[in-house]
Amino acid sequence: MSHANYKVADLALAEQGRLLMDWAESRMPVLMSLREEFRKTRPLAGHRIAGCLHVTKETGVLIRTLRAAGAEVSWSGCNPLSTQDEVAAALAAEGTSIYAWHGLSREEFYWCIERTLDFRPTLTLDDGADLVFTVHSKFPALAREIYGGTEETTTGVQRLRAMGAAGKLLYPIIAVNDAETKWDFDNVYGTGQSSIDGILRATSVMLAGKVFVVCGFGHCGRGVALRARGMGARVIVTEVKATQALKAVLEGFEVMPMDEAARVGDIFCTATGMKDVIVRRHFESMKDGAIVCNTGHYDCEVNLRDLNELARGKRQVRPNNEEYTLADGRRIYLLAQGRLVNLAAAEGHPSEVMDMSFANQFLGLLRLAREGRSMEKRVHDLPREQDEELALRKLRTMGLQIDSLTPEQLAYRADYSAGT
Numbered sequence: 001m002s003h004a005n006y007k008v009a010d011l012a013l014a015e016q017g018r019l020l021m022d023w024a025e026s027r028m029p030v031l032m033s034l035r036e037e038f039r040k041t042r043p044l045a046g047h048r049i050a051g052c053l054h055v056t057k058e059t060g061v062l063i064r065t066l067r068a069a070g071a072e073v074s075w076s077g078c079n080p081l082s083t084q085d086e087v088a089a090a091l092a093a094e095g096t097s098i099y100a101w102h103g104l105s106r107e108e109f110y111w112c113i114e115r116t117l118d119f120r121p122t123l124t125l126d127d128g129a130d131l132v133f134t135v136h137s138k139f140p141a142l143a144r145e146i147y148g149g150t151e152e153t154t155t156g157v158q159r160l161r162a163m164g165a166a167g168k169l170l171y172p173i174i175a176v177n178d179a180e181t182k183w184d185f186d187n188v189y190g191t192g193q194s195s196i197d198g199i200l201r202a203t204s205v206m207l208a209g210k211v212f213v214v215c216g217f218g219h220c221g222r223g224v225a226l227r228a229r230g231m232g233a234r235v236i237v238t239e240v241k242a243t244q245a246l247k248a249v250l251e252g253f254e255v256m257p258m259d260e261a262a263r264v265g266d267i268f269c270t271a272t273g274m275k276d277v278i279v280r281r282h283f284e285s286m287k288d289g290a291i292v293c294n295t296g297h298y299d300c301e302v303n304l305r306d307l308n309e310l311a312r313g314k315r316q317v318r319p320n321n322e323e324y325t326l327a328d329g330r331r332i333y334l335l336a337q338g339r340l341v342n343l344a345a346a347e348g349h350p351s352e353v354m355d356m357s358f359a360n361q362f363l364g365l366l367r368l369a370r371e372g373r374s375m376e377k378r379v380h381d382l383p384r385e386q387d388e389e390l391a392l393r394k395l396r397t398m399g400l401q402i403d404s405l406t407p408e409q410l411a412y413r414a415d416y417s418a419g420t
């Protein structure tokens with residue numbers, strides 16, 4: 001094995017990073033069971049994996065698992081602000097080639113990606129497709145040795161699908177995001193819990209009895225609504241899509257237009273992916289003390305310009321909590337400056353949901369190592385059976401069993417004439 005190269009903020013943080021990863025391991029049983037299983041057979045032996053993904057304690061658990069399965073690994077972060085320097089230090093100390101530190105510049109970001117390509121990967125792992133794009137635009141010759149790559153995000157997958165359709169992809173890609181065990185669990189249960197967590201850390205309010213308005217009833221909005229209700233809040237949902245609104249009603253939530261919800265809400269959380277969800281006229285009708293935050297992808301859901309124009313003064317009252325005083329003396333509290341409250345004021349998805357996403361990544365890479373050479377150079381979905389297998393593994397780690405169909409039942413299902 002070649003000697004690890006690295007550039008991290010401070011190697012002295014390694015011990016702290018090791019503690020963080022060890023803790024995450026105790027919450028990520030699926031990945032750990034895969035590690036145990038493939039430690040013996042080492043299906044990734046001989047493979048060099050370049051990864052570009054948030055350097056967090058959970059990613060550390062994935063990297064340790066890839067190495068246990070025989071791979072050599074070289075890593076960079078995919079976002080300048082998501083790197084946990086402790087984790088980067090610990091990974092470097094453990095022999096992973098890693099180039100990542102918190103707050104790196106755009107130039108440094110690409111420099112890091114290029115260093116991970118120095119060791120001529122045979123597999124790539126992306127979150128946002130920056131690594132694949134760098135290979136394609138700057139180092140296309142490297143693609144000859146690459147069996148395939150995985151991509152974690154929707155945005156990345158969309159860009160890669162377009163490339164695949166245009167015949168421009170130099171190696172096959174597996175879209176991890178579309179797995180049910182990733183998408184549903186990250187968005188509903190991950191965002192649901194972490195957003196509530198962020199709101200509580202930033203405010204310390206009691207949720208029970210509060211009128212909690214969730215704007216948007218997609219996967220994320222549904223998660224937030226479910227958890228707010230679980231804490232005893234009275235939850236109102238606002239929507240622009242009738243089918244989603246109907247689902248919210250049938251799940252027992254109140255539904256009304258934002259103009260009405262603005263007047264009665266105590267806490268507002270946007271989760272729409274659309275801009276201008278909360279604007280001037282809404283702020284104008286809010287109750288004194290209303291709390292406003294966003295958990296959608298971009299920070300344009302709450303119109304900050306409107307709020308600033310209305311405000312006669314503002315002050316920071318707690319970390320991630322700014323008080324805006326309007327002309328008539330009413331106060332509105334904006335959390336995390338309208339940025340993702342679950343990242344800014346909490347710690348993002350819990351390790352337990354990253355366990356599922358990263359197990360999907362791991363199995364995707366195993367498949368590419370096995371079959372990548374013969375796969376078409378386009379974007380592939382993960383097989384449905386993988387979702388089923390991972391969900392079953394997760395259940396087992398929770399000590400839960402389920403039923404399975406008898407041969408007679410399987411035959412019954414396959415027989416179209418039955419029941420007519």
Ligand code: XFA
Binds near residue numbers: 056081343346349
């Ligand atoms: C930070 C993640 C982004 C961290 C990193 C450090 C810390 C807390 C930025 C991220 C993503 Cl953009 O993680 C959290 Cl101290 N995650 C994923 C994540 N979320 N994403 C909530 O947790 C999903 C998503 C987002 C934000 C999809 C689309 C748009 C934005 C990486 C990660 N999280 C687990 C961290 N547990 C400590 O590993």
